[in-house]
Amino acid sequence: METLNEIYHEIVEEKKVLIDQSFRDSVATIDKKGKRNFLFPKKPKGKLYNLRTIASLIYLAIFFTLPFIKSGGQPIFLFNVLERKFILFGQIFWPQDFFIFAIGFLASVVFVIVFTVVFGRVFCGWACPQTVFMEMVFRKIEFWLDGDAQKQKQLKAMPWNAYKIRKRGVKMAVFYAISFLIANFFLSYIIGMEEVEKMITEGISSHYRTFLSLIGFSTVFFFVYYWFREQACIVVCPYGRLQGVLLDKKSMVVAYDFVRGEPRGKLKKAVIDTNQGDCIDCFACVRVCPTGIDIRNGTQLECVNCTACIDACDAIMDGINKPRGLIRIDSEENIEHARKNKFNWRLGAYSSILVLLVAFLAYLLLSRKDVDATVLRTPGQIFQTQPDGRISNLFNIKLANKTRKNIPMTLKLENVKGEISIIGNNLTVPAESYFQSPFFVKIEKGQIEKRKTKLLIGVYEGDKKIETAETTFIGPAD
Ligand code: SF4
Numbered sequence: 001m002e003t004l005n006e007i008y009h010e011i012v013e014e015k016k017v018l019i020d021q022s023f024r025d026s027v028a029t030i031d032k033k034g035k036r037n038f039l040f041p042k043k044p045k046g047k048l049y050n051l052r053t054i055a056s057l058i059y060l061a062i063f064f065t066l067p068f069i070k071s072g073g074q075p076i077f078l079f080n081v082l083e084r085k086f087i088l089f090g091q092i093f094w095p096q097d098f099f100i101f102a103i104g105f106l107a108s109v110v111f112v113i114v115f116t117v118v119f120g121r122v123f124c125g126w127a128c129p130q131t132v133f134m135e136m137v138f139r140k141i142e143f144w145l146d147g148d149a150q151k152q153k154q155l156k157a158m159p160w161n162a163y164k165i166r167k168r169g170v171k172m173a174v175f176y177a178i179s180f181l182i183a184n185f186f187l188s189y190i191i192g193m194e195e196v197e198k199m200i201t202e203g204i205s206s207h208y209r210t211f212l213s214l215i216g217f218s219t220v221f222f223f224v225y226y227w228f229r230e231q232a233c234i235v236v237c238p239y240g241r242l243q244g245v246l247l248d249k250k251s252m253v254v255a256y257d258f259v260r261g262e263p264r265g266k267l268k269k270a271v272i273d274t275n276q277g278d279c280i281d282c283f284a285c286v287r288v289c290p291t292g293i294d295i296r297n298g299t300q301l302e303c304v305n306c307t308a309c310i311d312a313c314d315a316i317m318d319g320i321n322k323p324r325g326l327i328r329i330d331s332e333e334n335i336e337h338a339r340k341n342k343f344n345w346r347l348g349a350y351s352s353i354l355v356l357l358v359a360f361l362a363y364l365l366l367s368r369k370d371v372d373a374t375v376l377r378t379p380g381q382i383f384q385t386q387p388d389g390r391i392s393n394l395f396n397i398k399l400a401n402k403t404r405k406n407i408p409m410t411l412k413l414e415n416v417k418g419e420i421s422i423i424g425n426n427l428t429v430p431a432e433s434y435f436q437s438p439f440f441v442k443i444e445k446g447q448i449e450k451r452k453t454k455l456l457i458g459v460y461e462g463d464k465k466i467e468t469a470e471t472t473f474i475g476p477a478d
């Protein structure tokens with residue numbers, strides 16, 4: 001006797017045959033002659049779209065506020081690739097922090113891979129700046145200026161007359177103005193808000209490079225959001241191109257429940273044919289898709305997991321009194337086996353790895369020191385006997401101050417009694433600079449039992465110990 005699972009597999013195999021796979025040979029935005037198919041997605045509506053709007057508002061508020069927030073007179077985020085100055089969460093990273101960047105970068109790559117394997121492309125639809133600005137800023141403005149999809153199509157088909165010129169002109173001006181605004185903030189993450197403000201207050205002539213960068217970025221953003229649009233995700237984005245190798249049948253993605261939905265057919269036919277699935281072939285899910293695909297064909301490279309099709313299909317299911325979730329976030333394997341429970345061991349294990357990676361990245365950032373200290377005994381010197389009978393060694397300390405303030409430092413012997421005398425009596429490390437100074441360590445002869453004594457020197461900023469440097473103290477052999 002066949003088990004329930006076997007029966008399901010038969011249904012699945014039978015239904016898979018029905019699904020034409022030829023859609024994978026082309027992308028929805030390129031026609032047979034190789035020309036761009038411009039898309040006019042319908043305005044999405046629904047619970048997830050509202051949630052996405054709220055998430056985007058928070059996202060945009062953070063994006064436009066962060067450049068103004070300072071800690072100790074410096075921005076808390078700066079990615080100045082030109083001068084190799086990086087600030088993350090208020091901490092300045094120097095070239096000698098490169099290893100943190102390298103390890104952090106590797107950990108981030110692993111994070112992205114593991115996250116994608118488990119949760120699919122949820123980042124693309126909900127947190128990628130390209131999608132957030134395209135769908136939640138420019139697309140909304142487009143709906144407001146030009147109306148919904150049908151009106152936009154009519155406007156495109158219209159011959160060039162005064163009305164169309166005015167409409168297009170207004171849209172271009174508004175899109176460029178917003179691109180210019182975004183470019184200002186984008187640039188402030190690279191060179192700092194102060195530099196952008198200087199250009200505004202002191203004039204373009206003395207800051208023409210900043211101005212040219214601003215115009216360059218504005219033009220690129222305008223081009224991307226006015227014309228290029230979803231092509232950025234489909235053709236350019238390397239993360240999007242990786243999906244084919246990262247996703248598998250267990251990944252949680254926006255998916256169509258083909259077991260429940262097939263064979264699809266019009267609503268009228270469903271009344272006669274009781275074997276018909278729940279999909280009434282209304283194309284509501286396709287009409288809202290910003291990348292122009294039909295998610296009923298299965299997971300596709302173009303799907304950015306924006307969830308607009310879920311809202312559209314749920315509204316249809318409500319209208320025909322069927323349960324919601326014909327399109328939902330689920331794994332292909334769960335759908336095939338009609339499993340309700342979305343939690344599996346892999347989800348748990350991979351999520352734990354993600355938490356560990358985030359903790360590791362946070363540790364790397366938090367454990368980073370403001371001052372790096374290296375203590376070395378001065379080469380060519382052994383020991384000296386002081387007039388008071390103490391034995392002294394000459395050392396050299398090299399300090400790198402990664403902050404934007406001068407830091408006075410002190411040195412203390414941690415494991416032996418003795419005295420440290422800094423030559424010049426000053427150990428203040430200037431902001432964002434290297435500093436070095438020779439110093440003597442003087443120890444009572446009675447404390448030295450062998451030729452080489454391990455020495456621990458504490459490097460302090462006020463009462464806070466920055467580092468303990470380990471070196472050796474050379475004494476008389478007897
Ligand atoms: S298929 Fe659905 S989730 Fe994917 S891009 Fe289209 S509307 Fe968004």
Ligand code: SF4
Pocket residue numbers: 256261278279280281282283284285286296312313316326327
């Ligand atoms: S919106 Fe739902 S019912 Fe309509 S075509 Fe898409 S999957 Fe089928």
